[in-house]
Amino acid sequence: MLRLLTENILDREERIMAEWIEKSLGEIAEITKLAGFEFTKYIEYNNDGEVIALRALNLRNGELDLTDIKRISRKVSDGLTRSKIYKDDILLTYTGNGYGDCAIIEENDKYHLAPNICKIVPNKNVISPYYLYCYIRSKAFYNQMSNNMTGSGQPTIPMKTIRLLKIPVPELRVQVNIANMLWLLNQKIRNNKVINNNLEQQAQAIFKSWFVDFEPFNNRKPSDWSVSTLGNVSIMGAGGDKPQNVSPIKTDLYEYPIYSNGLSNEGLYGFTDKPKISEESVTVSARGTIGFVCLRHIPYVPIVRLVTLIPKTEIVSAKYLYLWLKQLHITGTGTTQQQLTVPDFQKTEILVPSQKIVTLFTATVEPIFEKIRANQNENEKLSSLRDTLLPKLMSGELDVSDTEI
Numbered sequence: 001m002l003r004l005l006t007e008n009i010l011d012r013e014e015r016i017m018a019e020w021i022e023k024s025l026g027e028i029a030e031i032t033k034l035a036g037f038e039f040t041k042y043i044e045y046n047n048d049g050e051v052i053a054l055r056a057l058n059l060r061n062g063e064l065d066l067t068d069i070k071r072i073s074r075k076v077s078d079g080l081t082r083s084k085i086y087k088d089d090i091l092l093t094y095t096g097n098g099y100g101d102c103a104i105i106e107e108n109d110k111y112h113l114a115p116n117i118c119k120i121v122p123n124k125n126v127i128s129p130y131y132l133y134c135y136i137r138s139k140a141f142y143n144q145m146s147n148n149m150t151g152s153g154q155p156t157i158p159m160k161t162i163r164l165l166k167i168p169v170p171e172l173r174v175q176v177n178i179a180n181m182l183w184l185l186n187q188k189i190r191n192n193k194v195i196n197n198n199l200e201q202q203a204q205a206i207f208k209s210w211f212v213d214f215e216p217f218n219n220r221k222p223s224d225w226s227v228s229t230l231g232n233v234s235i236m237g238a239g240g241d242k243p244q245n246v247s248p249i250k251t252d253l254y255e256y257p258i259y260s261n262g263l264s265n266e267g268l269y270g271f272t273d274k275p276k277i278s279e280e281s282v283t284v285s286a287r288g289t290i291g292f293v294c295l296r297h298i299p300y301v302p303i304v305r306l307v308t309l310i311p312k313t314e315i316v317s318a319k320y321l322y323l324w325l326k327q328l329h330i331t332g333t334g335t336t337q338q339q340l341t342v343p344d345f346q347k348t349e350i351l352v353p354s355q356k357i358v359t360l361f362t363a364t365v366e367p368i369f370e371k372i373r374a375n376q377n378e379n380e381k382l383s384s385l386r387d388t389l390l391p392k393l394m395s396g397e398l399d400v401s402d403t404e405i
Helices: 002-018 036-041 074-079 129-136 139-147 172-211 318-326 355-395
Strands: 021-024 029-033 051-054 070-072 090-093 102-104 111-113 117-122 166-169 226-229 234-238 256-259 268-272 281-284 293-296 307-311 349-352
Touching: 051 074, 090 129, 102 129, 111 117, 117 129, 129 139, 129 166, 129 172, 129 355, 139 355, 172 318, 172 355, 281 318, 293 318, 307 318, 318 349, 318 355
Parallel strands: 051 111
Antiparallel strands: 021 166, 029 117, 051 070, 090 102, 090 117, 226 349, 234 307, 256 268, 281 293, 281 307
16 A cells, blocks of 8 residues: 555656646747947936836846836837837846846736846746746756856856747646745735835824924924934944844844845844844945835844944934935935945934923834834735745645646
């Protein structure tokens, strides 16, 4: 009986794996980048343009990031059909330190290729676009890219090499089942992010009402409030070198996040075993993109000159400090590379309400930030589940061939 059961299991595994074929990306999709002549001769950025020209910085953590965009005219976009972007196209960064970032397009007539990213157009007769997108997001695909990058200062992978990268291809029905399962997880994560953005806007609206428009105070600043500097209301510092012990994922041993100046995933670099800052505090990006502000409510390690502000809680709270900084236009100094220095930033002025009002305001917005943290925690668990399932689904270890989703 045991022998028969073992044989049946082995037969089933052989059947599953026989249905999976490894193909090169060029066999199942067209890969195109913006040609040099297209960019130099035709592409002209225009603030009034109807079409967004997507650059490498617009691909972050598997999604489009449209916080910093360039535009071109629809006439130019329509004339360059080779580099126009359509629904279900997959975009991939192929050069620079952000190589491997990707996104899938969800609508037509809105985007166009700009330098440093390529578009991957799946052949829908053999590959599910969302399945392919999920695999391109996987560590296995990233490792293939990493092993084929050339150059040290500006790592790059040629288009001809991208076309040779391997993709596991089960039958289309299995692809669709895998894609549907992962889409449900990604959609829940995305919905939580939308909810958090709305909650954040609520907190900012309350802050503006109280401390910009002074609506609860007869539209005028109370006489017992004062103006101070960030250096007086916080302990300010800058991140140093990365810790000796670093893990790219969170584990029982490496549980404390490391944050840098990056924008993707709020600058998350990795995890380590000992925090440097345990208090609720605020960070501000000081290199590259200046002025990206984050509220940090769990112990962490800042690196690469990331500016940190630990509030003096007898004067202001972390949430008041965070929301004050969010409504500022923070700039750096320097000609070749902008940077934000601690001595300069300490001189920035900040409105200091009475302690009673700071306490009341913090209590008012605290439930909003509790909801944000709950959604962030749920997304962390969902992301961990997705990243655990992904290699098992993509290898056939988890069989979903008979699953209807």
